[in-house]
Amino acid sequence: MEVPLLTASGLTKRYGTQTLFEQLSLTLHRGEMLALLGESGSGKSTLLNGLAALEPLDRGQVVLQGRDILALDEAGQAALRREQLGFVFQAFHVLPHLTVQDNVALPLLLQGKPDPARVATMLEAVGLSSHARHLPRQLSGGQLQRVAIARALVHRPVLVLADEPTGNLDPAHADQVLQLLRQQLREQNAACLLVTHSAHAAALADRRLRLDGGRLVEA
Numbered sequence: 001m002e003v004p005l006l007t008a009s010g011l012t013k014r015y016g017t018q019t020l021f022e023q024l025s026l027t028l029h030r031g032e033m034l035a036l037l038g039e040s041g042s043g044k045s046t047l048l049n050g051l052a053a054l055e056p057l058d059r060g061q062v063v064l065q066g067r068d069i070l071a072l073d074e075a076g077q078a079a080l081r082r083e084q085l086g087f088v089f090q091a092f093h094v095l096p097h098l099t100v101q102d103n104v105a106l107p108l109l110l111q112g113k114p115d116p117a118r119v120a121t122m123l124e125a126v127g128l129s130s131h132a133r134h135l136p137r138q139l140s141g142g143q144l145q146r147v148a149i150a151r152a153l154v155h156r157p158v159l160v161l162a163d164e165p166t167g168n169l170d171p172a173h174a175d176q177v178l179q180l181l182r183q184q185l186r187e188q189n190a191a192c193l194l195v196t197h198s199a200h201a202a203a204l205a206d207r208r209l210r211l212d213g214g215r216l217v218e219a
């Protein structure tokens with residue numbers, strides 16, 4: 001059996017006396033898209049952010065390609081996020097004053113590895129070559145979400161963390177964005193953890209887990 005890309009174990013998060021989840025385990029393999037479902041407030045976003053050390057967990061280990069993310073110091077975690085992770089959120093986090101191509105180029109610039117050819121390839125892949133020099137305000141919601149996907153993948157991350165990436169989109173555009181994400185993951189042999197309320201999005205994943213009462217169950 002192939003070694004998992006990511007192995008998380010013992011994940012525990014409490015707010016005061018409330019235990020959001022306790023002793024959760026999770027594995028992800030390369031090329032895999034795993035959907036994370038669960039009611040509002042069940043802790044999906046907290047878990048997603050916890051895996052990337054964007055939110056402190058009370059306990060747990062998150063081993064990505066042999067390295068325990070939570071055991072790294074802050075600089076080490078930031079470097080790992082920059083180099084190995086890609087993020088897609090519902091609110092896009094597309095920077096309003098940068099053109100589409102500059103937004104997509106950002107992860108490469110942050111690593112000191114500018115690569116205009118790679119940016120052009122990603123814009124082509126998401127069907128936005130003709131919008132390269134546009135500003136975000138000139139784009140539709142679906143187009144913005146495609147910018148976010150291009151940016152999340154431009155630096156070839158091994159793991160993409162996506163939190164409701166289609167939450168703002170109509171079904172046709174949601175489907176387009178998800179298919180695109182899938183295709184890009186496959187091409188790069190990367191994995192994706194996809195937090196979603198959408199049954200349709202979940203159906204496109206390889207595997208589905210539900211966070212329910214602090215436990216992860218097959219969905």
Ligand SMILES: Nc1ncnc2c1ncn2[C@@H]1O[C@H](COP(=O)(O)OP(=O)(O)OP(=O)(O)O)[C@@H](O)[C@H]1O
Nearest residue numbers: 015016020038039040041042043044045046047197
């Ligand atoms: N800083 C905080 N202090 C106390 N409680 C918090 C804090 N942050 C989040 N919570 C609680 O943790 C719970 C889980 O929140 P989280 O955003 O992870 O849920 P979710 O499953 O992603 O929800 P949704 O589907 O609505 O986005 C919520 O009940 C929330 O109120």
